[in-house]
Amino acid sequence: MSYEMIKVDVRAGIGFLTWSRPRVHNAISPEMMAETMDALSALGVRDDVRVIILSGEGKSFSSGCDISVRADRETQGIDEWRTRYQKSLQFMLSFWRCPKPIIASIHGYCLAGGFEASLACDISVAAESARFGMPEAKMGSPSILLMLPWLAGPKMSKEILMCAEDTFSAARAKEAGIVNHVVPDEERESFVLELANHIVGASPVAVAYFKRAINQTFEIMGLMPALEANVEAAASMKGIVDKDRDEFLSIRKEQGLKAAIAWRASRVGAQ
Structure with a gap:
């Protein structure tokens, strides 16, 4: 392909x-x-x-x-x-x-x-x-x-x-x-x-086994449920009203990413 x-x-x-x-x-x-x-x-x-x-x-x-x-x-x-x-x-x-x-x-x-x-x-x-x-x-x-x-x-x-x-x-x-x-x-x-x-x-065969076994160890310890829970938390976070985030996105759209990052940096210590 x-x-x-x-x-x-x-x-x-x-x-x-x-x-x-x-x-x-x-x-x-x-x-x-x-x-x-x-x-x-x-x-x-x-x-x-x-x-x-x-x-x-x-x-x-x-x-x-x-x-x-x-x-x-x-x-x-x-x-x-x-x-x-x-x-x-x-x-x-x-x-x-x-x-x-x-x-x-x-x-x-x-x-x-x-x-x-x-x-x-x-x-x-x-x-x-x-x-x-x-x-x-x-x-x-x-x-x-x-x-x-x-x-x-x-x-x-x-x-x-x-x-x-x-x-x-x-x-x-x-x-x-x-x-x-x-x-x-x-x-x-x-x-x-x-x-x-x-x-x-x-x-x-051994290489495939070691990758699978080590990854499986982390999964048994709870890696996958933790990652899935984080997706839910991330989606919920985006649903929260965030005036700073909205302002950042507005500046990014109108003036570009560098201007938005500069605005964010200027906020440090301002509150």
């Missing part, structure tokens, strides 16, 4: 899935979500694929969901928000549920929805200059895949999410348990390829 927003290739047992919207730092649109899920389904059942490398074309891994196509004003009521967030959750979980291990190869910006997608991957490798973040609180938005507490713990997660951090370093991400390795920028691709080749050389 041909794709417009992603690139897919298979070489020497490795499936390469590349987000290909470099002009917008691989912002995740509904179409890109659908193409990614389709590609993961196809790669997941191919006998000649032992491992998948997820990366982003251009300067970034992903800047998050494409807010230029998000129909925030067209979605009304908790039921509609629930439906939207359920679809987004299924996209995030497509990485978690893929039977083949997925390595996230991260450079540039890894923010919001892109950040959450990386959390659902099995292994993450980041370039030293990569920058991570979850700026949702600045925009009055929730987290859809609330997997961060399962990886970084409650205190670190609360700091990242409540402070709406969007520029923390790869070194801090590694310290928090969000990434496995931080490598020099020029070594990222070769390092990821070497890591993938180790998996290619292992027993595919």
Whole structure:
């Protein structure tokens, strides 16, 4: 199948899935979500694929969901928000549920929805200059895949999410348990390829077992009910009247995202 927003290739047992919207730092649109899920389904059942490398074309891994196509004003009521967030959750979980291990190869910006997608991957490798973040609180938005507490713990997660951090370093991400390795920028691709080749050389049956068994452990501990409960909480949050959020969205529509973020920053300490 041909794709417009992603690139897919298979070489020497490795499936390469590349987000290909470099002009917008691989912002995740509904179409890109659908193409990614389709590609993961196809790669997941191919006998000649032992491992998948997820990366982003251009300067970034992903800047998050494409807010230029998000129909925030067209979605009304908790039921509609629930439906939207359920679809987004299924996209995030497509990485978690893929039977083949997925390595996230991260450079540039890894923010919001892109950040959450990386959390659902099995292994993450980041370039030293990569920058991570979850700026949702600045925009009055929730987290859809609330997997961060399962990886970084409650205190670190609360700091990242409540402070709406969007520029923390790869070194801090590694310290928090969000990434496995931080490598020099020029070594990222070769390092990821070497890591993938180790998996290619292992027993595919054993590799599939370990991914399934480890994921199952988290699910038995309550991961899935927690994620589903978060979708409900996120939908309910969007149903709450929030004058700051409404003003932010109004400024974003009329003056652009930078102006809206500047307005939000100017509010710090103003109340």
